[in-house]
Amino acid sequence: MRCVENRKMLGEIKEILSSLYYRNPAELEEKIREVLKAYGVKMDKIVVTGETRNLAIYFFYDNKVRIYTPFQKFEENPVLRKILPVKMLHKKFVVFSTIKKFEEFLSLPKVILINPYIIEKYPIPRLSLGVSILASYLRKYQKAQVLILDTQLGLKAVDIEKKIIQIRPDIIGVSCPHGQTPLVIKILDRIYRLKREKKWDGLVIIGNFIAASFPEYFLKRYPNILIARGEGENTMVDLIEFVKGKKKLEEISGIIAKYKNKILVTPVKPINMDDLPPPASDTVEKLAELRGALTHEWNRGCFWQCTFCPRHHKPKCFKGMSPRVIISQLKYFNSIMNKFSKLSRHLYIADEETIGGVDESETKRLIKIAKGIIRNKIKISFDVYTRIDQIYNLKMPKKWHVNRIKMWHLLKEAGLARVFVGVESGSKTQLMRYGKGITPEQSVMAIRLLSCIGVGFRLGFIMFDPLMSMQELIENILFLERDDALMKIINLKKCTFNDLFNLIHDKKLVEKNKLGDPLCTRVSYMLAQLEVLIGCNYIKLLKIAEKKYKKKLIIGKPDMRIGKIKVRYLNPKIGLLAKFSQEWIDRNFELMYAIKGLRKTARNNEERKLFELMKTHRKLSLDFIKSMVLIATKNKKLFKIPKIIKCHGYLEKFWNLMEKNSLKESLKKCLEIFLRIMEVEIVDKSSKLLQQREINDTKDERLKKAIQRWKIYNSSSKIIDE
Numbered sequence: 001m002r003c004v005e006n007r008k009m010l011g012e013i014k015e016i017l018s019s020l021y022y023r024n025p026a027e028l029e030e031k032i033r034e035v036l037k038a039y040g041v042k043m044d045k046i047v048v049t050g051e052t053r054n055l056a057i058y059f060f061y062d063n064k065v066r067i068y069t070p071f072q073k074f075e076e077n078p079v080l081r082k083i084l085p086v087k088m089l090h091k092k093f094v095v096f097s098t099i100k101k102f103e104e105f106l107s108l109p110k111v112i113l114i115n116p117y118i119i120e121k122y123p124i125p126r127l128s129l130g131v132s133i134l135a136s137y138l139r140k141y142q143k144a145q146v147l148i149l150d151t152q153l154g155l156k157a158v159d160i161e162k163k164i165i166q167i168r169p170d171i172i173g174v175s176c177p178h179g180q181t182p183l184v185i186k187i188l189d190r191i192y193r194l195k196r197e198k199k200w201d202g203l204v205i206i207g208n209f210i211a212a213s214f215p216e217y218f219l220k221r222y223p224n225i226l227i228a229r230g231e232g233e234n235t236m237v238d239l240i241e242f243v244k245g246k247k248k249l250e251e252i253s254g255i256i257a258k259y260k261n262k263i264l265v266t267p268v269k270p271i272n273m274d275d276l277p278p279p280a281s282d283t284v285e286k287l288a289e290l291r292g293a294l295t296h297e298w299n300r301g302c303f304w305q306c307t308f309c310p311r312h313h314k315p316k317c318f319k320g321m322s323p324r325v326i327i328s329q330l331k332y333f334n335s336i337m338n339k340f341s342k343l344s345r346h347l348y349i350a351d352e353e354t355i356g357g358v359d360e361s362e363t364k365r366l367i368k369i370a371k372g373i374i375r376n377k378i379k380i381s382f383d384v385y386t387r388i389d390q391i392y393n394l395k396m397p398k399k400w401h402v403n404r405i406k407m408w409h410l411l412k413e414a415g416l417a418r419v420f421v422g423v424e425s426g427s428k429t430q431l432m433r434y435g436k437g438i439t440p441e442q443s444v445m446a447i448r449l450l451s452c453i454g455v456g457f458r459l460g461f462i463m464f465d466p467l468m469s470m471q472e473l474i475e476n477i478l479f480l481e482r483d484d485a486l487m488k489i490i491n492l493k494k495c496t497f498n499d500l501f502n503l504i505h506d507k508k509l510v511e512k513n514k515l516g517d518p519l520c521t522r523v524s525y526m527l528a529q530l531e532v533l534i535g536c537n538y539i540k541l542l543k544i545a546e547k548k549y550k551k552k553l554i555i556g557k558p559d560m561r562i563g564k565i566k567v568r569y570l571n572p573k574i575g576l577l578a579k580f581s582q583e584w585i586d587r588n589f590e591l592m593y594a595i596k597g598l599r600k601t602a603r604n605n606e607e608r609k610l611f612e613l614m615k616t617h618r619k620l621s622l623d624f625i626k627s628m629v630l631i632a633t634k635n636k637k638l639f640k641i642p643k644i645i646k647c648h649g650y651l652e653k654f655w656n657l658m659e660k661n662s663l664k665e666s667l668k669k670c671l672e673i674f675l676r677i678m679e680v681e682i683v684d685k686s687s688k689l690l691q692q693r694e695i696n697d698t699k700d701e702r703l704k705k706a707i708q709r710w711k712i713y714n715s716s717s718k719i720i721d722e
């Protein structure tokens, strides 16, 4: 018997792979080498490819190759079933005496995928879906050896540089999402310095929103760089073929590149969702330590076109993964969560939209997913993204709504914890500008329906847009104060779905069953401004307004860091309120992001404490904008002065602000008052909760650092002084 056929040794290898299957195949290769060494078995070469259940090991020795797939037969492996003879497909172990074909096929290019995130701004990490899915896709189809470098986990640009020198990859892929451009540029500058110093020479490709929106910038700054302009999976596969000399540059799908003194733009090759494997989990061990959250993708694209949502780098229409594949991937996540008890058993389904339309076939698809989760006893909770009209649709009859409540209820039973839904505005006219196709009252109905069955909410809300009126701003404030949308959970043993639909339309029953929390407590980012992102349809509205009002609203060049167009507000007073609101957001962002991030993995009392802090901050934000509107309009009858001002002894000071002539000075003072209140209500309370161990920080104390930075920043830096 050949040594490599030693059953005991193979059993040991299988055992190692069974417990470490989530790791990078290169690390598994190392582990297998150690086992072989212990058994005194020498090999010319070992290659481990694939991902999770698709792992395949190739042992090369004496001009032979032995292939072993520990977890499944060859026929289930997407690559081996294509290259092996049919008669062998039922096996898991086979030997070939011709190695050339395999050597050629296994000369896998090395790929490094970089996920840059500025941790001072986004302190709590999450599984980075973009690079993780790309990595697992390339592994599944045995196209490359992939290493993920994620700065969320503490890596610095200098560490990335060292890794590049050590690994010498053929391709480096860098994700360039919204808000991370300074770090991306820092990393790219280092990569190109290595190129200039001839320490590394390979291909660089960048993708995601900023890269696809500003290709000229990157093409000019970095010679021979390639830009991925859509879904990256097929682009990367083509690029690997290019590196191997099997494809020409113009045959790589979905890129923008400089080619023969021209700009080459090639068509995007869409991916079939069912071909995607679960995201690579190389980083989960570290994520667990840092209290990071897990994310998953069920669908891509959206069937709508809101005016503020750029779609040029996204799939042109909605496409969903089949329930069968979703369930099998959820089982995978289940095994990961079982392995790392520190990970929260919660998944963020990071789709643009999860349902996919109003069609009954979509209702059935989601019901199938929910039933699959329940039948397979997968104990994972999850959040999804959806639109208001997927819950409450003005064009649909009662029967449709009853079917949808049934669907949402089943999803809830399966683990649905919250939906993220874009309410966006409490003003009808502003919603029309946003092209949302919904009304504020419709949002209230949708929120009532789902909260009645116990589904929680994260609301998207864009308080300001450059074309808004003061009346619309007031409507937004009044909407966010509404306490008749979030409902108590209704006992469904005593109430049919039909009754539930009637209940949300009955004023008395609503009054009796309302939870009492104002809507603002569920808004993810309070006081947000509409970011006029490059490529969105809102730009057309701005141009129409420019003509109509003979005012220049689009000013300067787009801001590369966030892909935004610089704009001026039509009503300068609102522009000023938006500016001070942004100052409030910026000053509190890191701290609130840390609190929110920790809540993602918190349980029971800790979760409640963190949520209380979030709710307090959101109410405070609403009180802040209310106070600013009072100052700006000098209309004391608009709203009551927020109680919190009185509670903290600032009432007299506030009255004085209402009398002042300089709006800017008054808003400045108002912001100062609210920052002091924030210090007492959130900052000091968070410190105390940390000290009392009622909330736990990450291993490297990211919340504590955020608190320290808040204190330093808000005691030293001046408030808006241009």
Ligand code: SF4
Residues within 6 Å of the ligand: 302, 303, 304, 305, 306, 309, 352, 353, 387, 422
């Ligand atoms: S904002 Fe949401 S609903 Fe609107 S187009 Fe974008 S993804 Fe679709």
